[in-house]
Amino acid sequence: xxxxxxxxxxxxxxxxxxxxxxxxxxxxxxxxxxxxxxxxxxxxxxxxxxxxxxxxxxxxxxxxxxxxxxxxxxxxxxxxxxxxxxxxxxxxxxxxxxxxxxxxxxxxxxxxxxxxxxxxxxxxxxxxxxxxxxxxxxxxxxxxxxxxxxxxxxxxxxxxxxxxxxxxxxxxxxxxxxxxxxxxxxxxxxxxxxxxxxxxxxxxxxxxxxxxxx
Amino acid sequence: xxxxxxxxxxxxxxxxxxxxxxxxxxxxxxxxxxxxxxxxxxxxxxxxxxxxxxxxxxxxxxxxxxxxxxxxxxxxxxxxxxxxxxxxxxxxxxxxxxxxxxxxxxxxxxxxxxxxxxxxxxxxxxxxxxxxxxxxxxxxxxxxxxxxxxxxxxxxxxxxxxxxxxxxxxxxxxxxxxxxxxxxxxxxxxxxxxxxxxxxxxxxxxxxxxxxxxxxxxxxxxxxxxxxxxxxxxxxxxxxxxxxxxxxxxxxxxxxxxxxxxxxxxxxxxxxxxxxxxxxxxxxxxxxxxxxxxxxxxxxx
Numbered sequence: 001x002x003x004x005x006x007x008x009x010x011x012x013x014x015x016x017x018x019x020x021x022x023x024x025x026x027x028x029x030x031x032x033x034x035x036x037x038x039x040x041x042x043x044x045x046x047x048x049x050x051x052x053x054x055x056x057x058x059x060x061x062x063x064x065x066x067x068x069x070x071x072x073x074x075x076x077x078x079x080x081x082x083x084x085x086x087x088x089x090x091x092x093x094x095x096x097x098x099x100x101x102x103x104x105x106x107x108x109x110x111x112x113x114x115x116x117x118x119x120x121x122x123x124x125x126x127x128x129x130x131x132x133x134x135x136x137x138x139x140x141x142x143x144x145x146x147x148x149x150x151x152x153x154x155x156x157x158x159x160x161x162x163x164x165x166x167x168x169x170x171x172x173x174x175x176x177x178x179x180x181x182x183x184x185x186x187x188x189x190x191x192x193x194x195x196x197x198x199x200x201x202x203x204x205x206x207x208x209x210x211x212x213x214x
Numbered sequence: 215x216x217x218x219x220x221x222x223x224x225x226x227x228x229x230x231x232x233x234x235x236x237x238x239x240x241x242x243x244x245x246x247x248x249x250x251x252x253x254x255x256x257x258x259x260x261x262x263x264x265x266x267x268x269x270x271x272x273x274x275x276x277x278x279x280x281x282x283x284x285x286x287x288x289x290x291x292x293x294x295x296x297x298x299x300x301x302x303x304x305x306x307x308x309x310x311x312x313x314x315x316x317x318x319x320x321x322x323x324x325x326x327x328x329x330x331x332x333x334x335x336x337x338x339x340x341x342x343x344x345x346x347x348x349x350x351x352x353x354x355x356x357x358x359x360x361x362x363x364x365x366x367x368x369x370x371x372x373x374x375x376x377x378x379x380x381x382x383x384x385x386x387x388x389x390x391x392x393x394x395x396x397x398x399x400x401x402x403x404x405x406x407x408x409x410x411x412x413x414x415x416x417x418x419x420x421x422x423x424x425x426x427x428x429x430x431x432x433x434x435x436x437x438x439x440x441x442x443x444x445x446x447x448x449x450x451x452x453x454x455x456x457x458x459x460x461x462x463x464x465x466x467x468x469x470x471x472x473x474x475x476x477x478x479x480x481x482x483x484x485x486x487x488x489x490x491x492x493x494x495x496x497x498x499x500x501x502x503x504x505x506x507x508x509x510x511x512x513x514x515x
Contacts, residue, residue, distance in 0.1 A: 010382060021498060094497050101501050105508050 002123050004045050009128035012038045012158070013104055016135040019155060020100040021093055023085050025147055029074045032151045032158075035132075036066025039158050046168055065180050070154065070187050077191040078147055081198040088205075091142030103134040120166060129166075132159030146194045146204045150187065157183050221295065221305045228294045232437040233257035235444070235474045239401075242478025257437060264430035272423065274334040280428055282329030286322040287431040287438075293318035294442045298373045300454040301462030307373035312360055315372065316353075319398075322435065323349055329428070330420035341419030344489075348404065348416070351496035352397040358503040359391055363450055366510045376449040383506040388451040390502025392476070395443040397496055399436065402481040404492055414486075444473040 012035045019031040040062035043055055078084065091099070107130035111121070120126055132155055139152025161179070194204060201208050237254035244251020253259075271279055293315045298304035304311075327342040364370055367377040378384050397404045400417035409415050421432050448454065448469035454462045487495060 007382065017498075017501060021494060093494050097494070097497055097501065101504065105504075108508060108512060 005042070006124045008038050008042060008045065009124040009162070012162075013124070013128055013131050016104070016131060016155065017097060017100055019151065020096045020135060020138060023087070023089075023093060025078050025084055025086065025145070026075065028086075028148060028151050029071050029078070032154045033067050033071035035155065035158055036070070037063050039162055040066055042162070042165055043168065046165060062180055065184055066154075066158075069184060073187055073191050074147060074150065077194045080195055081147070081204050083145065083147075083204055086143055086145050086148050089143050089148075091138065096138050096142050099138055100131075100135050103138070104131040107131045107134065125162065125166065129159050129163040132156070132162060135159075144205050144207055146190070146197060146206055149206065150190050150194075154183070154187075217305065224295055224299070224305050225291070227299075228291065228438060228441065229434075232441045233261060233434060235440050235470075236437050238471065238474045239478040239481065242475050243482045246479065246482035257433065261430045261434055264425075264433070265427055267426040269426040269428060270423075272333050275332045279329055279332040279424075282325040282332065283424065283428040283431045283435070286325035286329070287435040289318045289322040289325070290435045290438050290442070293322070294438050294445075296372055297442060297445055298376065298449070298455070299445070299463065300449065300466040301457055301459040303455075304373040307371050309371050311372050312364070312370060312375065316356060316360065319356075319439070320353070322439070326420055326432065329424065329432075333423040335423060337419050338422060341416055344416045345400075345420060348397060348492060348496065351493055351500070352394050355390060355394040355496065355500040355503045356398075358500060358507055359387060359394070359450065362387060362503065362507040362510055365507065376455060378451055378453045379506055379510060383509045384451050386502050386509075387506040388447065390499050390504075390506070391443075391447040391450060392473070393495065393499030393502065395440075395447060395473070396477065396480065397492075397499065398443060399440045399477075401477055403484055403487050403495060406486045409486075440474075440477075441470065444470040447473060 015031045015035040015038070019028050019035075022028055022031070040059055043062075044051070044059050047055055089096070104127070107127035108124070110130075111127045114126065116126060136152045136154075136156025136159055139155060140149050143149055143152065157179075164179075197206075197209070198204055234254065234257075236257050237252070240256065241251050241254050269280065295305060296307075296311050296315050296318075298307070323345065327346055330338040330342040362379070362383075363375045363377070366379055367375045369375045379387060396402065400407060405416040405418070406414070407418060409418065417436075421429060424432060445466065448466055452465065452469060454465055454469075456462075457465060
């Protein structure tokens with residue numbers, strides 16, 4: 001079980017770096033979607049000994065929401081805005097890749113000094129969550145296009161979800177269901193906002209939002 | 215006495231087999247492109263032809279113009295001889311020979327750049343500047359990969375440091391070393407060996423003014439370097455030294471062939487990167503080598 005878990009989380013951490021290193025928005029959106037699917041499968045791995053229909057339903061809902069619905073809406077917003085590339089990030093691709101890699105390594109190295117439960121200590125679970133949250137922050141801070149920032153927000157949410165899975169035995173998984181619903185509605189709203197920004201400013205560059213506009 | 219025969223045999227193996235690899239790459243490219251392509255042995259014919267020709271030396275050039283390719287070729291062949299060959303081990307081995315290997319490759323690069331600058335041509339100076347600046351980034355990757363192997367095996371001698379990592383670490387290291395192999399040997403995403411536009415060339419522009427035997431040495435040295443990196447990659451990833459002698463040699467030859475075909479496929483299916491995107495890909499290659507190092511260093515996580 002731990003091997004599958006570490007493999008899934010390791011792949012998700014690899015997708016982090018893909019998201020940080022690419023300038024193409026479709027690649028970024030697909031990386032975030034694939035990451036959502038990988039993490040959506042985690043409850044099945046974590047609770048493999050006690051599967052029931054509710055768990056499977058929630059896994060299916062997470063995978064469908066993060067892997068199909070949200071990327072579909074983001075790609076639609078991207079097409080509507082007519083942009084496919086992030087051209088002038090605040091933090092360049094190489095610095096953000098190195099920052100992300102440094103953060104990932106620091107997260108893995110620091111796990112030894114955290115007071116974790118014995119069943120979490122030997123896995124990539126906690127460092128994975130920390131790396132995802134950090135990557136989300138780097139994307140949110142470092143990119144100028146609204147869609148990239150939304151992707152950063154999604155990676156951040158993936159990290160929080162991963163951290164939440166630590167408590168899978170003590171919190172009802174319904175809570176995660178509620179969070180997922182919130183995120184979906186959030187992306188829906190952001191999709192509309194992106195469209196409005198595009199119409200009002202003829203650009204998705206969030207730097208222009210600081211200037212007054214008629 | 216036996217050791218001399220051993221070294222001579224290895225030398226013959228490296229010198230004779232190396233020009234086969236560029237031929238295989240060109241054949242794969244021709245096959246993907248639906249052409250017949252040059253014969254696999256084309257580089258042998260080219261080398262024989264160049265060896266018989268005279269040398270044209272610019273009036274500006276010092277004797278370094280001829281000496282530099284010779285030193286570069288010797289350094290690459292010496293580096294190749296240091297490398298163990300799967301079950302056969304290394305002919306001569308001492309602690310820290312891996313550092314010698316890295317420095318011999320650096321010496322070869324320095325000499326190629328030196329030979330290019332001797333001509334006094336602006337284009338060749340430009341090519342040398344590009345080659346060296348990309349090499350800085352590629353070398354970080356090589357050193358990280360070497361460090362990974364050193365940490366994994368606890369040895370700094372080439373003959374005993376090829377102890378492949380378990381599972382995902384090996385896969386990551388394979389991808390990272392493959393990216394570095396492409397960069398170090400000036401293959402497609404970094405440089406196009408077939409281009410004829412001086413402004414976009416890197417390696418080829420450095421040898422534009424070379425002719426005759428020095429050019430033959432440069433071409434042969436490039437082939438040996440490609441084989442050296444393929445052998446290094448195969449042994450760093452696959453546990454070849456545990457197999458019986460003949461099987462391990464056959465497996466090594468097979469994986470080198472596989473790597474060569476992969477280079478040919480990459481070359482046929484991708485376009486050369488824009489210059490400003492090259493550092494990004496090299497950084498990715500470096501990260502692919504860095505993560506196995508962290509995995510090894512952290513132990514079993």
